[in-house]
Amino acid sequence: MDFSVFHSIILDTGFMHLTFGNIIMWAIALTFITLAITKNYEPLLLVPIGFGMFIVNLPLTDLMKEGHLLWVPYHYAIDHFDLIPPIIFMGIGAMTDFGPVIANPKTLLLGAGAQFGVYVTFFGSLLLGFNLHEAASIGIIGGADGPTTIFLTAKLAPHLLGATAVAAYSYMAMVPIIQPPIMRLLTSKEERRIKMKQMRPVSKLEKVGFPLVATLIICLLIPPAAPLVGMLMVGNLFRECGVVERLSNTAQNELINIVTIFLGLCIGGTMPASVFLKPQSLYIFFLGLIAFCFSTAAGLLLAKFMNLFLKDKINPLIGAAGVSAVPMAARVAQVVAREEDKRNFILMQAMGPNVAGTIGTVSAAGLFLTLLLH
Amino acid sequence: MVDWAKALETFIVGFGGVFITLVILMLGVGIFSKIVVGITNMKKKES
Numbered sequence: 001m002d003f004s005v006f007h008s009i010i011l012d013t014g015f016m017h018l019t020f021g022n023i024i025m026w027a028i029a030l031t032f033i034t035l036a037i038t039k040n041y042e043p044l045l046l047v048p049i050g051f052g053m054f055i056v057n058l059p060l061t062d063l064m065k066e067g068h069l070l071w072v073p074y075h076y077a078i079d080h081f082d083l084i085p086p087i088i089f090m091g092i093g094a095m096t097d098f099g100p101v102i103a104n105p106k107t108l109l110l111g112a113g114a115q116f117g118v119y120v121t122f123f124g125s126l127l128l129g130f131n132l133h134e135a136a137s138i139g140i141i142g143g144a145d146g147p148t149t150i151f152l153t154a155k156l157a158p159h160l161l162g163a164t165a166v167a168a169y170s171y172m173a174m175v176p177i178i179q180p181p182i183m184r185l186l187t188s189k190e191e192r193r194i195k196m197k198q199m200r201p202v203s204k205l206e207k208v209g210f211p212l213v214a215t216l217i218i219c220l221l222i223p224p225a226a227p228l229v230g231m232l233m234v235g236n237l238f239r240e241c242g243v244v245e246r247l248s249n250t251a252q253n254e255l256i257n258i259v260t261i262f263l264g265l266c267i268g269g270t271m272p273a274s275v276f277l278k279p280q281s282l283y284i285f286f287l288g289l290i291a292f293c294f295s296t297a298a299g300l301l302l303a304k305f306m307n308l309f310l311k312d313k314i315n316p317l318i319g320a321a322g323v324s325a326v327p328m329a330a331r332v333a334q335v336v337a338r339e340e341d342k343r344n345f346i347l348m349q350a351m352g353p354n355v356a357g358t359i360g361t362v363s364a365a366g367l368f369l370t371l372l373l374h
Numbered sequence: 375m376v377d378w379a380k381a382l383e384t385f386i387v388g389f390g391g392v393f394i395t396l397v398i399l400m401l402g403v404g405i406f407s408k409i410v411v412g413i414t415n416m417k418k419k420e421s
Contacts, residue, residue: 102407105400112396119389126376132384206410210403217402221395356396363395367388 017059021273028276029054029268032166041173045146045264049166052268053276064269074266077259078161079154084259084266085147086231091256092147092358093211093235094248096326100352102206103199106306107318107349111356113302114322115364117142117295121287128283133157136368138284141168142291143361144175145324150267151228152365156372162270163281167288175328176335178289179296179320183336186300187316192340194315196349207240218363224373225366232358295323299353315346322353324361330354 010016032050036043056064063070077083101107122139130138133156140152141164149168153161171178183192211233219226238248303319317337321329330350337344 102403105403105407108396108400108403109393112393115389115392119385122385122388123381126378126381132377132380135381136384202407203410203414205414206407209406209410213402213406214399217399218395221398222391359399360392360396363392364388367391368384371384371387 014059019273021277022057022059024277025057025271025273026054042169044260045169048261048264049169049268052265053271056269056272064272070266070269073262074269077262078150078266079158082151082154082227084263085151086227087259088147088256088263089228090231090235090251093232094239094252096236096355098210098236098355099202099207100199100348101355102202102210104349104352107352108356108359109306110299110303110319110322110353111360113319114295114299114353114357115143115360116298117291117293118364120294121291124287124290128287132372134160136372137164138287139291140361140365140368141171141288142295143324143357143364144168144172144292144295145358145361146172148228148361148365152368155369160284162267162276163284165267167285171288171292172325172328175325176332178292179329179332180336182293182296183300183317183320186297189340191304191316192337193344194313195344196315196346197312199348204240208237211237211240214359218359222363222366222370224369225362228362228365292323296320299323315349318346318350318353321350322357322360324357326354326358327351
């Protein structure tokens with residue numbers, strides 16, 4: 001009897017190639033899946049990311065090798081042609097009501113101020129030894145916008161894609177934990193009690209025209225932001241024009257769900273132990289947190305600064321919603337405001353800076369591409 | 375070796391650029407809204 005066959009079968013099992021790193025990655029994957037299921041932390045992303053991470057850390061599966069199952073969507077839809085983040089933006093556009101921004105365009109400034117953390121972290125990353133492209137990819141985590149982080153990192157530093165994407169989505173999920181202490185620290189009780197004037201009603205014509213005006217202005221100023229802004233706004237046009245309900249429903253349901261599955265699995269797939277278990281992954285998580293805290297603080301402080309000049313004062317808590325994380329950051333502003341005054345409703349007002357934050361982060365990403373790739 | 379001059383340029387042009395973009399968008403949206411509201415009011419008066 002030839003025992004060499006048994007010997008080679010045993011050698012070809014994953015067990016013989018298992019490393020300690022793989023087991024650590026299983027634990028991390030399990031943590032993501034557990035947090036998603038039990039705490040409802042960004043489950044739509046963390047479940048597929050966790051499973052993708054788990055499966056690529058099973059030795060010899062080779063799912064991310066050239067031509068294999070996860071490599072194909074990763075290579076063609078994220079890395080090479082950056083298709084998935086813009087499609088996700090189309091879905092987000094179809095789900096977003098830009099009415100609060102149209103009713104109160106000043107909130108766009110708060111969306112810009114909240115990008116400060118992006119640039120602080122850009123410098124922090126450089127000090128920790130990352131190069132310019134890597135620093136930009138880490139800094140953009142401060143915008144708390146997963147698709148934009150993936151879009152930019154895939155172009156500037158694809159080797160960091162797993163860590164930056166997971167950091168961005170993790171911090172987006174932790175908005176209710178990270179933001180309230182900063183909000184309480186930087187505002188007084190009186191400021192948190194400020195009641196804002198009710199917003200004016202926005203007509204349908206304004207809502208239909210907004211995506212066209214926004215696309216025109218942003219794409220003329222920052223052409224590299226066109227894939228994200230264009231898709232965000234076409235999704236919003238589907239929603240607001242009222243004559244393509246089927247397209248709007250597809251963009252905000254089936255299409256976004258399909259690409260989210262591939263996105264999650266592929267991002268998880270970029271995290272084999274050999275790539276992820278490095279000190280730089282820890283640095284990225286740390287820097288991402290710094291970025292997020294600075295963005296929150298900058299939004300709050302800018303809102304306070306604007307109050308020095310405004311006749312109708314704004315509640316500075318809405319400034320913290322200038323980080324993207326739609327609509328969680330706006331909800332957090334509402335919760336903190338209601339802690340001081342149960343009859344204070346600022347949710348709709350906070351949605352203004354919240355969606356403006358998305359536009360701000362996309363603009364920041366476009367400017368990084370303009371400045372660093374040319 | 376980090377190119378600090380490029381980093382500073384990225385910060386100033388980048389952060390400044392985000393602000394300028396959103397200020398222009400704010401003005402653009404404001405003007406657009408005024409035009410739409412103006413036309414709507416005019417039509418209401420006519421009818």
